Amino acid sequence: MILPSLLRVSLDEFLLRLRSQPESNIWSALVVSPSNFDEVIEDLQSGIEILAECEVSSVSGDAGVLQLCHDIDASSVDYLLLWNFESWHPDAWRQLDSFRSRLNRQKRGGVVILSSESAKLMVANAPNFFSWLSPRVYSLNLGAEFLTAEEREERLSALREWSGQSDAEVIALAEAKELPAYPEYGEWLLLLNREDLIER
Amino acid sequence: MPLQAISAFYMSNRLDRFRKEMAAFEGAADPGRSLDRGHYVPHPSKSLADTIAGRIALRPTSTHLLIGGIGSGKTTELLVARDRINELPDTYAHYLDISLDADISQMKPGVLLAVAAVAISKLIPETDNEDIRRSVRTIHDLAYGSQSMIDRAEYESYYAEIYADYIVAEHKGIIPVRSETPKEIKELLEAIDVIKQAAAEKYGTIVLLLDGLDRLDEDEKFAGLMRDVKTLSKCGFGVVLVGPIQAAYGKYRQRLENTVTSFSYQPCFDVERDADARNFLAKILAVRASEGFIEPSAADSLIHYSGGMLRDLINLTQAAIEEAYLSGSDNLQPTHVDAAAQSLGRNKLLGLSESEIEIMERVAKEGKFIPKTDAELRLLVAGRILEYRYPETRHAVHPAIIPLIEKVPVSS
Numbered sequence: 193m194i195l196p197s198l199l200r201v202s203l204d205e206f207l208l209r210l211r212s213q214p215e216s217n218i219w220s221a222l223v224v225s226p227s228n229f230d231e232v233i234e235d236l237q238s239g240i241e242i243l244a245e246c247e248v249s250s251v252s253g254d255a256g257v258l259q260l261c262h263d264i265d266a267s268s269v270d271y272l273l274l275w276n277f278e279s280w281h282p283d284a285w286r287q288l289d290s291f292r293s294r295l296n297r298q299k300r301g302g303v304v305i306l307s308s309e310s311a312k313l314m315v316a317n318a319p320n321f322f323s324w325l326s327p328r329v330y331s332l333n334l335g336a337e338f339l340t341a342e343e344r345e346e347r348l349s350a351l352r353e354w355s356g357q358s359d360a361e362v363i364a365l366a367e368a369k370e371l372p373a374y375p376e377y378g379e380w381l382l383l384l385n386r387e388d389l390i391e392r
Numbered sequence: 393m394p395l396q397a398i399s400a401f402y403m404s405n406r407l408d409r410f411r412k413e414m415a416a417f418e419g420a421a422d423p424g425r426s427l428d429r430g431h432y433v434p435h436p437s438k439s440l441a442d443t444i445a446g447r448i449a450l451r452p453t454s455t456h457l458l459i460g461g462i463g464s465g466k467t468t469e470l471l472v473a474r475d476r477i478n479e480l481p482d483t484y485a486h487y488l489d490i491s492l493d494a495d496i497s498q499m500k501p502g503v504l505l506a507v508a509a510v511a512i513s514k515l516i517p518e519t520d521n522e523d524i525r526r527s528v529r530t531i532h533d534l535a536y537g538s539q540s541m542i543d544r545a546e547y548e549s550y551y552a553e554i555y556a557d558y559i560v561a562e563h564k565g566i567i568p569v570r571s572e573t574p575k576e577i578k579e580l581l582e583a584i585d586v587i588k589q590a591a592a593e594k595y596g597t598i599v600l601l602l603d604g605l606d607r608l609d610e611d612e613k614f615a616g617l618m619r620d621v622k623t624l625s626k627c628g629f630g631v632v633l634v635g636p637i638q639a640a641y642g643k644y645r646q647r648l649e650n651t652v653t654s655f656s657y658q659p660c661f662d663v664e665r666d667a668d669a670r671n672f673l674a675k676i677l678a679v680r681a682s683e684g685f686i687e688p689s690a691a692d693s694l695i696h697y698s699g700g701m702l703r704d705l706i707n708l709t710q711a712a713i714e715e716a717y718l719s720g721s722d723n724l725q726p727t728h729v730d731a732a733a734q735s736l737g738r739n740k741l742l743g744l745s746e747s748e749i750e751i752m753e754r755v756a757k758e759g760k761f762i763p764k765t766d767a768e769l770r771l772l773v774a775g776r777i778l779e780y781r782y783p784e785t786r787h788a789v790h791p792a793i794i795p796l797i798e799k800v801p802v803s804s
Contacts, residue, residue, distance in 0.1 A: 196741060199734070208718055209714050212411065212713070213714070214411035216418045218414075218418070287498075290495060290496035312742065315774075319770075320606075320607050323462045323703060326707060327732060327736035327739045328711060
């Protein structure tokens with residue numbers, strides 16, 4: 193029997209989804225191969241900081257549920273990436289399920305990064321926590337581009353039309369550190385592969 | 393993505409508008425915030441909150457158990473009941489999420505009593521009365537543990553750190569979970585009695601609304617907590633607590649029913665067979681969304697795919713708003729709901745076994761379901777199979793799953 197799998201999203205699409213969310217207590221989950229965890233966390237961290245304009249930090253679950261909850265409580269950032277649940281047994285997931293309310297802080301969201309195995313353990317043993325994430329549980333299609341080259345050019349055109357500026361003008365303003373702090377300019381520089389000019 | 397939509401895609405005002413629409417549907421995690429924003433919609437018939445508040449009005453120290461599936465709206469009912477009870481004279485309702493104070497997965501008899509005692513002791517204003525101060529200290533020490541200096545001669549009986557001729561003895565508290573002794577419970581009850589009398593002048597009868605215990609999925613453990621509920625009632629407190637759906641179907645149901653004054657069940661709203669239920673969910677959408685943002689047919693679709701489960705309605709709507717934002721649309725249309733519903737259905741199928749799929753196929757085909765086995769109860773708890781009790785009792789596979797399992801090829 194083959195069950196329909198989770199929806200697959202590219203990293204770009206996932207970031208755009210996050211961008212549409214207000215500063216709030218909204219959480220999602222991404223199912224990723226463990227060998228790609230480091231790369232995904234790095235890309236999510238930089239992408240969310242630019243597109244959602246908030247401070248991001250990652251919290252590992254490898255020291256167990258209580259330590260994870262303690263680290264979450266101690267963190268003051270707006271957005272958290274929770275990962276490293278691979279050593280968790282069903283009891284640990286059950287314990288996290290009972291602690292779900294402790295993640296409930298106004299204006300703080302996050303992403304839970306899971307392998308397919310840990311996702312199944314979470315579904316089976318932490319139904320309350322999973323219900324809180326659903327339907328925002330996706331499988332990450334790493335390396336896929338959200339936009340084709342044509343769509344990328346169309347989007348750049350839209351940005352040029354919106355601002356009345358050219359790519360060169362935007363780059364010059366960014367180099368002079370005079371670019372207005374609108375998220376559209378961050379996206380523009382990303383599309384030009386000049387994220388090095390984005391001020392953090 | 394339609395290319396003509398891209399020019400509008402990144403305009404800040406559009407983003408702000410979508411974020412505002414999405415923020416209005418926040419609250420699945422914390423229903424209290426939704427109530428604060430005035431988003432509560434009264435039930436089509438008398439709500440469980442009204443029923444429970446009515447019973448508390450007649451008998452303030454009665455005990456009430458509210459059972460329901462994940463995301464069925466139990467916390468909202470509890471919070472509304474709190475507000476209703478607080479309109480009564482000489483009665484004060486105090487909401488308490490037990491999961492914030494104790495590890496629910498490790499609950500044992502005595503813990504609920506200790507958590508409740510700490511919460512009540514916090515209601516007492518600063519006082520010079522030494523009896524009250526001592527009782528508050530006793531509750532705190534028994535609940536969270538304490539240290540005391542004891543003579544070296546007693547060392548053998550304690551795990552302790554040595555200071556000169558004395559030992560600092562560590563007395564573990566009840567809340568971090570251990571078996572409490574009758575002596576400790578007696579001390580705790582004496583202290584509770586003192587602070588109850590101190591609180592009575594200001595609050596009248598205190599009614600404790602205990603949330604979070606629905607995450608205790610072992611019905612034996614849950615039934616074991618009833619001793620604390622009875623004790624609290626005997627001490628002169630009203631108690632309303634939420635419990636897991638397993639309590640309604642497990643072997644302890646009769647015992648639970650016999651223990652509490654009332655046993656209520658919060659089912660899903662039957663949006664397919666009850667027009668009032670449909671209108672209720674439509675009002676929930678209308679009170680939160682800007683006028684015209686959700687197309688009427690999209691609202692119908694959201695109500696259908698929610699299955700009448702309140703958390704699914706809210707989460708699905710947020711996900712559909714996300715889809716609308718990504719598509720470049722200016723409002724929420726049925727295609728956005730379809731995309732979000734597909735994601736919800738796929739999420740609900742994650743990790744299911746062949747036998748669980750077969751149960752759902754059987755329910756979808758025959759419409760009959762009497763949850764008995766652990767697998768059947770899990771399907772009910774996780775909202776894959778939904779239970780309706782009005783206008784008639786029936787079960788159905790979650791509507792977001794139906795289109796997906798119809799496509800699943802069943803192997804021999």
